Amino acid sequence: MATFVTRAQWGARAPESVSSTITPGQGGVVVHHVDGVKVARANHADCAGQVRGIQNHHMDSNGWSDIAYSHLACVHGYLFQGRGENVRTAAQGTTQGNDDWYAVCALTGGTSSSYDVITAGLIDAIRYGINRLRVSGGAAQAITGHRDHHSTDCPGSLYTRVLTGEVNPGGGPLPYPGVAFRQPPTLVHASVSTWQYRMNSAHGYRLTVDGQYGPGSDTACRNFQSRKGLTVDGVVGPATWSATFA
Numbered sequence: 001m002a003t004f005v006t007r008a009q010w011g012a013r014a015p016e017s018v019s020s021t022i023t024p025g026q027g028g029v030v031v032h033h034v035d036g037v038k039v040a041r042a043n044h045a046d047c048a049g050q051v052r053g054i055q056n057h058h059m060d061s062n063g064w065s066d067i068a069y070s071h072l073a074c075v076h077g078y079l080f081q082g083r084g085e086n087v088r089t090a091a092q093g094t095t096q097g098n099d100d101w102y103a104v105c106a107l108t109g110g111t112s113s114s115y116d117v118i119t120a121g122l123i124d125a126i127r128y129g130i131n132r133l134r135v136s137g138g139a140a141q142a143i144t145g146h147r148d149h150h151s152t153d154c155p156g157s158l159y160t161r162v163l164t165g166e167v168n169p170g171g172g173p174l175p176y177p178g179v180a181f182r183q184p185p186t187l188v189h190a191s192v193s194t195w196q197y198r199m200n201s202a203h204g205y206r207l208t209v210d211g212q213y214g215p216g217s218d219t220a221c222r223n224f225q226s227r228k229g230l231t232v233d234g235v236v237g238p239a240t241w242s243a244t245f246a
Contacts, residue, residue: 002073002125005080010048012081013055015066019088027100027190028142028177029130030092031162032069033155035109040116044076050107051080064090070102070137071129077121079129085137093150097190101149102139104129106158115157123166131169142177143168148193148211163198165245173245174198181221181236187213195236198244199224 034054041047055067062068068091069082082105083089091103104126108116133139145162146154161167165174177191193211200207205220218234225232228243236244 002077002079002121002128004128005048005078007081007084010051010080012052012067013059015083016059017065018083020086021099022086022088022102023100024102024133024137024139026140027097027102028140028144029070029102029104029133030097030144030146030149030190031126031155031158031167032091032103032105032146033108033158034105036111036153036156037109038114038116039109040075040107044074044078047074047076047078047080047107050074054105058090066090068103069105070133072105072107073122073125073129074107075117075119075122077119077125079125079132085133092146093152097149101144101190102133102137103146104133106155108156108158110156112157118157118161123161126167127169130167134169140178141175142179142191143174144190144194148190148197163194163201163245173242176238176241181213181217183213183215183218183234189213192217195241195244203244 041050051072058064058068067082070089071082072080089098089103092098092101110116143162145159146152165172168175179189181187181192188211190211192213193209196207196209199205207220221236222232222234230239
């Protein structure tokens, strides 16, 4: 299991003000990374300083109340306490995202052709963070990438680890988010983006990945359900979700 590092242990500044108004049962946990360049520290002794630097940037440059993330995970298998459970984040780039979703940030970065090594310790620490946020913070089962909430490449190469469910504490495919996608009306939810991306990348569809379950997504869903021998009702419930991520 990953080693937990408290705010006191990594030398966090006191937050200026944070809100406990968060409804993670309506969302879940978002996986982030730090940047589009390699940032992982070779020596774990440098990771606490890296987290302090992120907090300073968020508070002094961005004007935020605290470090944006709920927790941060390093490649050496340590989980650094961020805002923690039951505290609203500032990481998702949208009001709804910050209201309904926790954030676990990997201390990694890079491009598709040159990314920090994704270690077993990093994955273990991300899983540990998500589990804490579920058990102690009331997070729903959904796990998304930052790109599902905002126009960004984040979390880089980690996004495929999200889609396969590798970061899920329970193992197996990406867990059903607990929200049925259906028409009408158009459903807007970050997990719709995750599903749309998977439909395109794994099953050959050409959906617009916009987080909106509109008529085009409904048509693709019915076609997919027919192909897989499922009930053709246009509803992405547990069976259709599982078939999409199998």
